[in-house]
Each structure stands twice: as structure tokens, then as C-alpha cells.
Amino acid sequence: MISLVSALYDELVHESADKRDELPLGSMGIYRCMRPQQIREIPVHLPMLMLVLSGRKDVSVRNGRQLSVHSGELLILPAETTLHITNYPAVPGKKYVGVAFAFDLEALRQFRKVYGSSLHVWDTTPRWHSKCPMSILVALRQWFQWCRYRDEADRQLVLHRQVELLLLLAQEGLSGNILLSEHPSWKQRVYHLLAMDPAHGWQVQDVCIRLGVSESSLRRRLQEEGVSFREVLEEMRLVSGLALVQETYWTIGKIADAVGYQSQSRFGERFKRRFGMTPSELRRTRVSGQGNNVIKGDGWETGIANDSA
Numbered sequence: 001m002i003s004l005v006s007a008l009y010d011e012l013v014h015e016s017a018d019k020r021d022e023l024p025l026g027s028m029g030i031y032r033c034m035r036p037q038q039i040r041e042i043p044v045h046l047p048m049l050m051l052v053l054s055g056r057k058d059v060s061v062r063n064g065r066q067l068s069v070h071s072g073e074l075l076i077l078p079a080e081t082t083l084h085i086t087n088y089p090a091v092p093g094k095k096y097v098g099v100a101f102a103f104d105l106e107a108l109r110q111f112r113k114v115y116g117s118s119l120h121v122w123d124t125t126p127r128w129h130s131k132c133p134m135s136i137l138v139a140l141r142q143w144f145q146w147c148r149y150r151d152e153a154d155r156q157l158v159l160h161r162q163v164e165l166l167l168l169l170a171q172e173g174l175s176g177n178i179l180l181s182e183h184p185s186w187k188q189r190v191y192h193l194l195a196m197d198p199a200h201g202w203q204v205q206d207v208c209i210r211l212g213v214s215e216s217s218l219r220r221r222l223q224e225e226g227v228s229f230r231e232v233l234e235e236m237r238l239v240s241g242l243a244l245v246q247e248t249y250w251t252i253g254k255i256a257d258a259v260g261y262q263s264q265s266r267f268g269e270r271f272k273r274r275f276g277m278t279p280s281e282l283r284r285t286r287v288s289g290q291g292n293n294v295i296k297g298d299g300w301e302t303g304i305a306n307d308s309a
Contacts, residue, residue, distance in 0.1 A: 004134070004137045004138070004141065005053055005071060005072045005132075005137065007141070008053055008137065008140070008141050008144065028099055028100075028101050028140075028143060028144060028147050029099065029100045029101060029243055029246070029247055030097070030098075030099055030247055031087070031096075031097070031098045031099070031100065031246050031247065032095045032096060032097050032246075032286055033087050033089065033095065033096045033285045033286050034089060034093075034095055034096075034285065034286060034287055035089065035284075035285045035287075036086060036087070036088050036089075036285070037086065037087040037096070037282070037285040037286075038084075038085070038086045038087075038276070038277075039084070039085055039086075039242070039275050039276065039277070039282070040084045040275055040276040041082060041083075041084065041274055041275060041276070042082065042083045042084070042085060042239070042242070042275070043081075043082050043235060043239060044077050044078075044079065044080070044081040044082070044083060044102075045079060045080065045102075045187065045188050045191045045192070046079055046102035046103055046104070046105065046188065046191075046192065047076075047077065047078055047079050047102065047103045047108070047177065047178040047179075047180075047181075048076075048077040048100060048101065048102045048103070049074060049075070049076055049077075049100065049101060049103070049165075049169075049178070050069070050074065050075040050076075050077070050098055050099070050100040051073075051074055051075075051098060051099050051100070051132055051136075051137075051140060052069050052070060052071055052072070052073055052075075052096075052097075052098045053071060053072075053097045053098060053099070054071050054089070054090050054094060054095060054096060054097045055071065055087060055088050055089045055090045055094075055095070055096030055097065055098075056068060056069065056070050056071075056087075056088045056090070056096075057069040057075065057085060057086070057087050057088075057096075057098060058085070058086040058088070059075060059083055059084070059085050060083065060084040060085075061081060061082070061083060062081070062082040062083075065128065067128060067129050069129060071090065072131060072132055073129065073130065073131055073132060074129065074130050074131070074132045074136070074174070075128065075129060076127060076128055076129070076130065076169075076174060076176075076177045076178065077128070077177060078126065078177040078178070078180045078181065079180070079181050079184070079185075079188060080181070080185065080187075080188070099140065099144070101162075103162055103166065103178055104158070104159055104162055104192075105184055105188070105189070105192050106159055107158075107159045107162035107163050107166065108166070108178075108179070110159060110163050111162075111163050111166045111167070111179075112179075112182070114163070115166075115167060115170065118170075119170070119179070122170045122171065122173060122175065123173035123176070124170075124173075124175060124176040124179060125173070125176050126176040126177045126180055127173070127174055127176055127177060128177060130174055133168075133172045133174075135168045135171075135172065136165070136168055136169065136172065136174075139161075139164065139165055139168055140165075143161055143165075146161070166178065166179075185225055186218065186221040186222055186225060187222060187225050187227050187232055189211060190207055190211070190218075190222070190229065190232050191232055191235070191236050193207055193210055193211065194207070194232065194233055194236045195236050195239075195240060198236060198237050198240040198241075198258065198259040198260050199257065199258055199259060199260045200260070201260070202233055202260075204218065204219070204229045207229070234270065235274075237259040237260050237261065238259075238270060238271055238274050238275070240258075240259045241255055241256065241258075241259040241261075241267060241271060241279065242271070242275060242282075244258060244259065245279045245282050245283055246282070246286075249283075252264055252267070252268065252279045252280060252283075255267075255279065256268075267279070268280070
């Protein structure tokens with residue numbers, strides 16, 4: 001397994017995501033840093049799988065759970081989770097590298113439709129952390145190789161891949177956290193829809209038409225879940241921006257525009273308020289250098305890189 005982890009690490013390190021105009025890699029997020037990288041208050045609205053290929057990821061969950069994920073290990077996150085993460089490179093000069101992706105609501109629905117009758121056969125105990133089985137490593141490497149040669153991911157093929165991966169996880173007894181919530185919340189549904197096009201000038205009426213619900217009903221249901229439409233929209237845009245800061249070398253202005261902010265300064269201000277550092281400070285953790293201050297905010301530690309790239 002170690003050789004396969006190393007092979008995937010080498011492929012991801014040499015992936016040309018450092019080109020300024022490079023697009024994110026389809027539905028798979030690739031994350032790298034050369035210095036410790038600390039980010040607070042990351043919302044997870046859809047079940048998510050993360051694989052560490054080099055270095056270590058320390059995770060604090062709002063419910064008090066603490067996890068440390070090393071090379072060759074998985075982090076399996078249920079929906080509606082809030083995280084504080086710290087990514088550590090393995091040794092100076094070698095990057096932290098990890099991959100992650102969220103499971104589409106439609107993929108979850110298709111999996112339950114096809115394999116629901118078999119769930120009682122598999123162990124669905126919720127597990128947050130595990131060594132990555134060989135079958136999952138092989139599937140993720142194939143997925144990466146499939147993604148990298150396509151300019152744009154085909155949604156139906158992505159769904160097919162996710163259902164396949166869910167089946168492999170179920171057979172390994174690792175699907176519990178992902179299948180934990182059978183019925184998505186209204187916040188999840190709205191967030192998922194908005195995230196398909198972060199830059200769109202979304203209005204609540206647009207979402208109501210897509211979800212087949214009246215405006216008063218949607219607002220009431222979101223209020224019952226303790227959130228407003230505008231709050232979901234801003235959170236989605238900031239999280240989408242976070243992914244682009246980590247996955248690409250686009251200018252911060254281009255990223256702000258891509259996630260629906262007309263003002264780069266407003267994007268930077270909201271980004272820092274949410275995650276504890278500005279987009280530029282986070283970007284600098286991805287290049288070599290020294291210096292990492294730690295401040296505290298809202299009871300969660302958050303790192304700020306203090307030197308320029």
C-alpha cells in the first residue's frame with residue numbers, strides 16, 4: 001500500500017496546478033502546503049472523504065472530537081459538521097498533500113436506491129478515521145487520472161464514480177458516517193444547489209423554483225434550522241473561495257469574482273472573519289519559507305503566516 005500512496009503523492013505533486021490559469025481538478029480537491037496551515041470554522045454540509053498522502057492533518061470537531069490523520073489514512077466526515085484543521089508537512093521541504101471530495105446528494109440517493117437492501121449485510125457503524133484500504137486507494141488513483149485529462153467534469157460520470165466509491169466503502173465497513181443522514185436538511189439542499197454556480201447572482205426565488213417550494217415555506221424551513229438564505233449563500237461563496245485559494249494559483253481578485261464577490265477587499269475581509277486568515281496569508285502557506293504565528297479566536301487556534309512569499 002505504501003508504494004501506491006507514494007505513487008499517488010508523486011502524481012499529485014507534479015500535477016500542473018501551480019499554473020496561474022489552471023482550473024481545479026474536476027470533482028476532486030487537491031490540497032498542498034509547505035508550511036503548517038491552520039484554518040478554523042470550516043463547514044461540511046455534505047458527507048466528505050479526505051485522504052492524507054504526505055504529512056499530517058489534525059482535526060478538531062465542534063463536538064469535541066480530536067483526530068490526527070497521517071499519510072495513507074482516511075478522514076470520513078458526516079454532513080453538518082464544523083471543523084478546525086491543521087495541515088503539517090511531513091518534513092521541511094516536502095509538501096503536505098491531501099485529496100478530498102464531497103459526496104453529491106444525488107449519488108447518495110442512487111446508492112441507497114440500488115444497494116439499500118444490502119445495507120444490513122455491511123457494517124455501517126460510524127467511523128471517522130481509518131487506514132485507507134487498497135481498494136479505495138486504487139479507485140482514487142483511477143479517479144485522479146480520469147479527472148486530469150478532462151477540461152470539465154461530466155456530472156453523470158462523477159455520480160457514477162461516487163456510487164462506485166460508496167460501494168467500496170460500504171464493503172470495507174467505512175460508509176457509516178457518509179450514510180448517517182438519510183434525509184438532507186433544507187440548508188444542505190440549498191447549499192448544494194448554490195454551490196453548482198457560486199458566481200451566479202442567486203435570489204431566493206431562483207432556489208424556490210429549482211427546489212419546487214414556495215418562498216415563504218423555504219424561508220420558514222431555513223429559519224427552523226437556525227439559518228437564513230443570505231447566510232447560506234455567503235457561507236457557500238466563502239467555502240468555494242477557500243477551495244480555490246488552496247487548489248489553484250489564481251489571483252485573489254479572480255477567485256473573488258469566481259465565487260460571486262464584486263469586491264476583492266470585501267471577499268478578503270469576510271474570508272478572514274470566517275477562517276482566521278486572509279486569502280493571501282493562506283496562499284503563503286503553500287510556498288517555502290518560515291514563520292507561523294498562532295492567534296486565538298472564538299476558542300479555536302488559528303495560524304497566520306507572517307512572511308511574504
